[in-house]
Amino acid sequence: MIDKKWIGYTGPEVRFDIERGRLKFFAQAIGESNPIYLDQGAAQAAGYRDLPVPPTFLLAADLDSNELFSTLAKMGVSLGKILHGEQGYTYYQPVCAGETVTVCSRISDIYDKKGGALEFIIRDSSVTNASGELAAEFRSVIVVRN
Amino acid sequence: MVEQNIVVNVGDIIPELKLPPVTRTTLALFAGASGDHNPIHIDIDFARKAGMPDVFAHGMLSMAWLGRLLTAWVPQSQLRTWSVRFLGITHLGDRVTCSGQVVEIFEENGERRAKLEIQTRNQEGEVKIAGEAVVCLP
Numbered sequence: 001m002i003d004k005k006w007i008g009y010t011g012p013e014v015r016f017d018i019e020r021g022r023l024k025f026f027a028q029a030i031g032e033s034n035p036i037y038l039d040q041g042a043a044q045a046a047g048y049r050d051l052p053v054p055p056t057f058l059l060a061a062d063l064d065s066n067e068l069f070s071t072l073a074k075m076g077v078s079l080g081k082i083l084h085g086e087q088g089y090t091y092y093q094p095v096c097a098g099e100t101v102t103v104c105s106r107i108s109d110i111y112d113k114k115g116g117a118l119e120f121i122i123r124d125s126s127v128t129n130a131s132g133e134l135a136a137e138f139r140s141v142i143v144v145r146n
Numbered sequence: 147m148v149e150q151n152i153v154v155n156v157g158d159i160i161p162e163l164k165l166p167p168v169t170r171t172t173l174a175l176f177a178g179a180s181g182d183h184n185p186i187h188i189d190i191d192f193a194r195k196a197g198m199p200d201v202f203a204h205g206m207l208s209m210a211w212l213g214r215l216l217t218a219w220v221p222q223s224q225l226r227t228w229s230v231r232f233l234g235i236t237h238l239g240d241r242v243t244c245s246g247q248v249v250e251i252f253e254e255n256g257e258r259r260a261k262l263e264i265q266t267r268n269q270e271g272e273v274k275i276a277g278e279a280v281v282c283l284p
Contacts, residue, residue: 022179029172029179030210031165034217052222055213056180056206063181079184080196084205088229088277094222139229 002075002110010106016061020097023051050097058127061103077144085141093135102128119144156248163215163244168203176207203236208266208275215244220281230277241269258283
């Protein structure tokens with residue numbers, strides 16, 4: 001069982017560069033063909049400064065930094081036992097290629113079901129842009145199969 | 147895309163998104179692009195040691211496809227909030243269809259907004275991901 005002391009744990013702030021090439025790679029990996037996600041000119045014609053991050057991309061900040069997986073390791077959770085339970089996003093400001101965002105994640109809850117056979121880790125992340133504005137929030141629910 | 151003058155009603159079904167079968171290549175590319183390098187999605191040896199018969203798709207790949215479903219219907223700048231529950235594993239070879247339906251239209255923060263129920267299904271019609279999205283209407 002995961003030690004409940006981890007509830008409230010806030011990880012270090014992670015700075016994440018939004019790179020145009022990475023966004024194109026992501027678009028290609030998910031089969032996206034809308035030019036606003038692939039072509040700077042098309043994105044600008046649609047009113048964006050540069051390629052916009054697609055709706056689910058910002059989780060990469062938590063993954064590239066290894067902050068999510070290293071936190072799980074510190075909690076004693078092995079990668080082979082986890083499933084993704086839920087994921088959600090709320091957006092406040094567009095985030096585009098060329099920006100650097102700061103992501104901060106907190107474990108807001110840990111609980112178990114089925115007598116401890118399944119444990120749930122709730123992790124809330126905030127994404128702040130270079131102007132210090134809250135750009136997005138996302139919530140990840142990780143399920144641990146014991 | 148929803149045009150400025152098109153009326154959106156509760157019950158409207160948005161255009162489906164049908165994906166090609168999930169391959170190991172799909173998963174390798176998504177691992178690199180998304181930053182999710184959990185070997186359970188790309189390394190069959192690791193997956194078997196973890197008690198799975200084979201690698202399986204990242205839940206976030208299907209959520210990214212649902213993102214495509216939504217941004218093909220409204221510009222992304224109109225997407226306010228959304229969340230999904232991962233209900234079942236999407237396997238290699240699965241042919242996923244993303245779909246959505248308007249379930250509510252309401253006013254919030256001075257905007258006219260629509261709530262949609264969204265889901266992915268495999269070729270057997272099994273729901274793998276279900277959730278909801280709130281978009282701002284023109």
